[in-house]
Amino acid sequence: MARRKDHAPEELKSMAIKAVIEFLQEQPADKLSLRQVAKMVGYSPGTLINLFGSYAFLILAANAHTLDHISDQLESSMTISDDPKEQLRLFANAYLTFAVEHPYQWQILFEHHLDEADDIPDWQLNRISRLFSLLESRLKVLNPQSSEEERHKASRVIWAAVHGICTLVIDDKLFAQETLTGESMIQSLLTHYLGSWTLPEMQS
């Protein structure tokens, strides 16, 4: 009972990744399993392990796919406006929108931890640093006199803050009244935080 070769390895890989993502549109990560994915693609668990190395690496591959998806959405969201402040707002809102529309896919992206023995591969690191440069370039337009280091810090603070908002919104851990939306929180964050950004003499 072997030797089928119905699909090329890369083809099967993308089938598995697609199955993972499809599953996560409706069910949370802890209901997902290797055996479930195997069933979906019509192969045995062992075959997927041969292909990806382990279940954890299959998830990692799916997360890479997700990150690409998010990158695309963020980058295209920026094209809507020319105003850098508005671009940052659109950027953050696109991030939030993805999290809200795909909560389980979003959760596994940040809650999946590899064993600390094997670290995150380069192709994953590169994706993320590209997103940060997008932020930093907008900050540079907003304040050309700012130093590289200032922009480095500001981009991280903003991203971490936006990320925190997204996390707590989809986990519903804000214990807020209903009038308080993620969008208005992002608006508030950016308005206040960037208020002094264009005045470089007042920085901490």
Add this chain to the structure above:
Amino acid sequence: MARRKDHAPEELKSMAIKAVIEFLQEQPADKLSLRQVAKMVGYSPGTLINLFGSYAFLILAANAHTLDHISDQLESSMTISDDPKEQLRLFANAYLTFAVEHPYQWQILFEHHLDEADDIPDWQLNRISRLFSLLESRLKVLNPQSSEEERHKASRVIWAAVHGICTLVIDDKLFAQETLTGESMIQSLLTHYLGSWTLPEMQS
């Protein structure tokens, strides 16, 4: 093989919770298991399920304990200074410190999701809303003219932002140069965000 009654139910409960937290000081949540905890306290898995209802509820109980611990640290951190801005900084830094010193305990606190059927019990909700009121009261001192709603929003934005910083710091997902510390990010966040808080006419 039954009827031991070596420990009163509440006693056994706190033993199990203690075992969970002890385990998480050294190993991540995905290495933890009900059977492991059972072994640590010297009871069978079934006994713990009888006691807590399920493994998920045992984790929830441990998380409640963690939240109390954090609350204490935060509240006592505030007593160090009388300046409300400084208090908020101390507050946020205490939060960060706990996360860095107990990363696995921190992770399970936010990455543990109950089945959406059964929702978070009231005693857990109360703990959190108490923390928010602490924030809001500092914001009121900073700007007595601010409305309840403004403080509500600002406290959520600040907490979400600080939370995001903590998350990304302990997951090492900031891809930042080594000079950028969590403390300096918190400093930057508060300085800039609160810069306009004392000027209520400039709010979004």
Add this chain to the structure above:
DNA sequence: GCCATAATTGAACACCGTTTAGAATTCTTG
């Protein structure tokens, strides 16, 4: 001393990720 009651557990169940021996097909070679 007996009996109902409450506490505890071992065994079973259905799942999980991973390993591995071997079956089945294809490719290469003589």
Add this chain to the structure above:
DNA sequence: CAAGAATTCTAAACGGTGTTCAATTATGGC
């Protein structure tokens, strides 16, 4: 063209997981 080597794939087994439940034991009251 046949034979053997190489590749692809899976079934089965292993040790783990949370959970259920019948069986067992010790206790407290009568």
